[in-house]
Amino acid sequence: MAYETVIRTLRQKITSCESQLQDLRRHLAEAEYQNQRQRALSHPERNVHSSADPLAHDFTHGMHDDFTSEIFAALSHSEEAAPPKRRWPLETTEYKRYGRQLIMPEIGLQGQLRLKKASVLIVGVGGLGCPAAAYLVGAGVGTVGLVDGDTVEESNLHRQILHSTAKVNMTKVDSAIVSLHSLNPHVNLVPHYGRLTPETAISTLQHYDLVLDCTDTPASRYLISDTCVLLGKPLVSASALRTDGQLMVLNNPPLPPGNAAGGPCYRCVFPKPPPPESVVSCGDGGILGPVVGTMGVLQALEALKVLTKEPSTSVTRSASPDPPSLLIFSAYSSPMFRTIRLRTRKPKCAACSAHATVTAEALNSGSLDYVQFCGTINPVDALGPNERISVDNYAKIRLDVNPFTGLEPSKDSHILVDVREKVQFDLCSLEGSVNVPFSTVSSTSSKVKNGPGTEPITEAGWVAELRQHVDKPIFVVCRMGNDSQVTVKKLKELGLDNGGQRWIGDIRGGLRAWRNNVDKDFPEY
């Protein structure tokens, strides 16, 4: 334990020193460069008059004086008219660094200059934000802001490519900045620590040209979209879960609310948030690294398209950006990509229509409650104290001699039902437990048996199984201790408790509590 702390502290120190070192190197490089440039600017003639230059020799030794002075006059005249200007619009290193994209007609010099002038805010530096940030910083976007309130966890590393093993426990913003600095020191990186809130949204977003929504909750998606509409910023929004992803470029063109020619916002596409109990996080539902990576990379691509687009002039072309679309990625379907044509702004949209109720005042004052709008789920508290057992007491039943009967502990004295999905059960389970996935429990109706006028349906196999061994109490366990409570209720509805004669209850806190209090080696996933 002591070693673990030492190792962790050392790792943190090293990471922080590395970050400082990187900063110092960057400052040094910048200072050296500025120094060089200053010298070049303060002695521009030096280059012209270099003695190795044969032309300079002619000028000083082999020409008529009046001709020489005439040329000098012409040269100095043009030099005075314009302020001292760099010879090329980009730095020498930038031509080299961005050369492969500079030679593409989609980017070109003008596109690169637009990128250099641009600022992008990336909200969320996780599975989407990491790849998106890497490509935008790599491409030379002038300023990139990063918003996140979390710290790096080991379970992030399979997909959040800017973070690394040594940076576990570091803030995601700092970790990303270290990686991005070493990728491209020319980009100005701006940290924003903490989650975006309605009160901070406008002040955080207003200095940027474009916003990337790389967050992971419905509430933040509505908040970011509303703020972008109010501030007139285009928004590239993406999401991913399990094997699916979605991508939209919203509020593009970013015209004021009420202007029907503006691009639709998140509310136009999804006016109602999903019911909170249906919202699944990557921690609960799982996520494949390349799936969320694909979506983040595509966000960077769409951002580059928006930023490098030639501003339309009334003469050359009409202001018609790509029609709005929703890209659906489904890794295990064929085709993997589907593009859905979206409508224009919704005539009754709460954010971007003429009837908008979302205003800057409401946002700033905090009177718009996004968490309430999207709903919250309370931790399940469905059972009475006599229907529950702590992991410590359950451990006694499994591991100790019964103090009253003197019987050896036995796993056969009771039935342990594990209601995690099969794939999780296969990862690790308590010896002797029976797997009845919660999805199976949920889809089993407790009412079919007495349905009037309907054919009696044969009882589900797992229910029949549990109905045997009437003498054995049933303990129900799950990952966190929520589904197990719901299952206990269901088992009682199904009459498995024999009218109260058989004990059925859940193990409080689930396998997480089991690991924390009883068996440290039980895997955490």
Next chain:
Amino acid sequence: MAPVKAPAGHFSILYFAAASTYTTKTNEHLPAPLEARDLFSKLEDRYPGIKDKVLSSCAITVNLAYIDLDGDDAPDLGLVIKEGDEVAIIPPVSSG
């Protein structure tokens, strides 16, 4: 698993993300024609509870175009889903 072309008198329906989890299917075929206003009740019959738990927050598309069924006076309630059409149920995915 490429969806098979709908048989005569049917349209295809694709279920994404939470809709796929709820129906335990990625696609199936339903009898056509069907007026868009009846789509949700048709699915509710087949999958009790799906309307409130999934459909109410979904984007619905017909032949890769978004249709607006939100509210009693939504513009596309009268749209008729025809034989061979492809309908998609697209719940918002919010994680990332």
